[in-house]
Amino acid sequence: xxxxxxxxxxxxxxxxxxxxxxxxxxxxATYLRVLATLADDGVAIVSSEELAVAAxxxxxxxxxxxxxxxxxxxxxxxxxxxxxxxxxxxxxGLSQGHRVVLVGAGNLGRALVGYGGFQRRGFTVVGxxxxxxxxxxxQVAGLVVRDVVGLADAVTVLKPTxxxxxxxxxxxxxxxxxxxxxxxxxxxxxxxxxxTVPDGVEVRRVDLAVEMQMLSFDASRxxxxxxxxxRAASGRIAHRAYSALKHSATSxxxxxxxxxxxxxxx
Amino acid sequence: xxxxxxxxxxxxxxxxxxxxxxxxxxxxATYLRVLATLADDGVAIVSSEELAVAAxxxxxxxxxxxxxxxxxxxxxxxxxxxxxxxxxxxxxGLSQGHRVVLVGAGNLGRALVGYGGFQRRGFTVVGxxxxxxxxxxxQVAGLVVRDVVGLADAVTVLKPTxxxxxxxxxxxxxxxxxxxxxxxxxxxxxxxxxxTVPDGVEVRRVDLAVEMQMLSFDASRxxxxxxxxxRAASGRIAHRAYSALKHSATSxxxxxxxxxxxxxxx
DNA sequence: ATCTGTGAATGCGTTCACAGCG
DNA sequence: CGCTGTGAACGCATTCACAGAT
Numbered sequence: 001x002x003x004x005x006x007x008x009x010x011x012x013x014x015x016x017x018x019x020x021x022x023x024x025x026x027x028x029a030t031y032l033r034v035l036a037t038l039a040d041d042g043v044a045i046v047s048s049e050e051l052a053v054a055a056x057x058x059x060x061x062x063x064x065x066x067x068x069x070x071x072x073x074x075x076x077x078x079x080x081x082x083x084x085x086x087x088x089x090x091x092x093g094l095s096q097g098h099r100v101v102l103v104g105a106g107n108l109g110r111a112l113v114g115y116g117g118f119q120r121r122g123f124t125v126v127g128x129x130x131x132x133x134x135x136x137x138x139q140v141a142g143l144v145v146r147d148v149v150g151l152a153d154a155v156t157v158l159k160p161t162x163x164x165x166x167x168x169x170x171x172x173x174x175x176x177x178x179x180x181x182x183x184x185x186x187x188x189x190x191x192x193x194x195x196t197v198p199d200g201v202e203v204r205r206v207d208l209a210v211e212m213q214m215l216s217f218d219a220s221r222x223x224x225x226x227x228x229x230x231r232a233a234s235g236r237i238a239h240r241a242y243s244a245l246k247h248s249a250t251s252x253x254x255x256x257x258x259x260x261x262x263x264x265x266x
Numbered sequence: 267x268x269x270x271x272x273x274x275x276x277x278x279x280x281x282x283x284x285x286x287x288x289x290x291x292x293x294x295a296t297y298l299r300v301l302a303t304l305a306d307d308g309v310a311i312v313s314s315e316e317l318a319v320a321a322x323x324x325x326x327x328x329x330x331x332x333x334x335x336x337x338x339x340x341x342x343x344x345x346x347x348x349x350x351x352x353x354x355x356x357x358x359g360l361s362q363g364h365r366v367v368l369v370g371a372g373n374l375g376r377a378l379v380g381y382g383g384f385q386r387r388g389f390t391v392v393g394x395x396x397x398x399x400x401x402x403x404x405q406v407a408g409l410v411v412r413d414v415v416g417l418a419d420a421v422t423v424l425k426p427t428x429x430x431x432x433x434x435x436x437x438x439x440x441x442x443x444x445x446x447x448x449x450x451x452x453x454x455x456x457x458x459x460x461x462t463v464p465d466g467v468e469v470r471r472v473d474l475a476v477e478m479q480m481l482s483f484d485a486s487r488x489x490x491x492x493x494x495x496x497r498a499a500s501g502r503i504a505h506r507a508y509s510a511l512k513h514s515a516t517s518x519x520x521x522x523x524x525x526x527x528x529x530x531x532x
Numbered sequence: 533a534t535c536t537g538t539g540a541a542t543g544c545g546t547t548c549a550c551a552g553c554g
Numbered sequence: 555c556g557c558t559g560t561g562a563a564c565g566c567a568t569t570c571a572c573a574g575a576t
Contacts, residue, residue: 021566021567023566024567025483028479028483029475029480033459047536058568058569061568064537064568067536067538072536072537073535074535075575075576077535077536093483094479094482098482098485108373115374118478121479161482162485188478200488206474209381210295211472212387215452215454216427217291218452219364287544287545289544315557326549327545333558337559341552342553
């Protein structure tokens with residue numbers, strides 16, 4: 001789980017005004033997604049049990065989580081989907097939306113702007129930046145990639161509330177410093193390195209490799225008697241042998257993590 | 267963070283042969299990254315304190331974490347970087363490497379194959395799949411994107427140990443079923459939806475929007491009165507940041523989250 | 533009768549502080 | 555001495571079980 005509490009020289013004094021456990025906050029986001037789906041399906045009322053199942057948690061936990069937001073349901077009945085949804089959005093601070101700047105217009109950066117879940121949940125990317133001349137000026141998802149040199153100025157103008165760092169690790173700290181220097185206080189970083197920031201700045205880090213390694217651990221623990229995977233220079237798989245097998249792989253409408261080949265129009 | 271424990275009808279019987287807390291496993295991956303950096307810098311011995319600082323945790327926690335792997339250090343001295351590194355790799359099951367299939371060759375998929383942290387940590391992508399005709403056949407990072415229709419067959423041939431799902435959410439469950447049907451037991455999904463799998467299959471889910479929403483919560487909690495992005499360009503580190511940004515990315519070797527303009531050669 | 537909301541109990545992970553080895 | 559390894563104390567999160575509302 002993502003740590004981010006260090007309080008080096010004593011706690012930062014600030015008393016928590018609303019103390020909702022971090023673990024709960026993380027799940028609220030999940031509930032929100034499920035509620036959105038339910039709303040789309042025209043469901044008006046859900047019980048804790050139904051919601052819990054859909055979200056993949058147990059119902060007691062869900063009720064406890066929701067209880068931190070005050071009373072939200074009706075006993076004997078359940079929760080009003082629309083009402084609960086906007087309550088959670090409110091608590092998470094999503095109601096008035098967020099302006100996001102994205103630094104790093106590589107594949108990851110482009111995947112993020114295209115990520116449907118962003119727009120839909122109130123995050124609007126208002127600026128994209130990169131340091132590579134061949135990327136600067138390109139248009140990605142309706143935004144022109146700007147030179148990172150102008151980042152600080154842009155931040156003071158655009159007044160984003162959140163920044164996303166999707167640059168190589170050796171550039172991450174510099175970008176971070178620049179953002180912090182411009183007054184930004186919420187940063188999501190995909191660079192696999194620690195970022196040093198002053199107190200009061202919140203950094204969340206997502207390390208894709210960590211997830212893979214956790215899978216690796218479970219895999220090797222669950223299947224110890226099969227170390228049969230000897231690395232034999234698993235060369236290019238130039239196989240072109242399509243084989244039969246119909247089903248699977250549909251291509252409906254919605255596009256979340258973008259499987260669609262995407263459009264980097266110059 | 268990521269839950270994945272549900273044990274519906276009673277625990278799966280299997281007694282944990284090595285019970286290392288999940289939280290510890292997650293951090294081991296981080297330590298590994300730091301150790302790699304130290305090794306590159308020629309450091310041979312580290313104290314728990316040094317390692318802890320570099321990894322962003324407190325030293326007691328680090329020592330406790332490492333104690334789960336048995337004795338790894340020398341009292342009064344510290345830890346042998348190389349030795350500890352390979353010990354952790356061993357415990358995480360990374361020693362003999364992993365073959366990975368990646369389903370979904372959109373921006374996210376492409377970002378993942380390009381992600382330097384993968385190769386470097388023993389994950390080799392052996393196959394990429396997509397369902398869009400305009401993507402199939404393209405070459406990405408040295409791999410030809412294949413039709414997802416051939417996924418099941420490919421899995422039985424390639425015998426990957428891990429699959430990564432980077433497709434839109436409405437296709438995710440079908441892909442997942444296909445993978446599971448082919449015998450895969452470790453799946454990392456980026457689709458923002460629950461995946462139903464039989465017992466014995468491990469699914470980890472990364473929802474990028476959840477991280478953003480947690481940031482949003484913290485942001486709104488720390489600045490409840492006004493969305494006022496106070497101080498303008500409060501110089502300070504700004505200069506250093508600027509000059510560092512100029513050289514970024516190009517100089518060093520490593521390229522982690524790929525900010526590099528990205529090359530989808532047809 | 534039904535389903536929410538919540539104190540109380542349990543379990544897990546973190547932190548402390550020191551014993552023990554080099 | 556210095557630093558690791560670890561039992562014990564602590565605090566946070568999950569689960570239980572029931573009181574309370576409709």
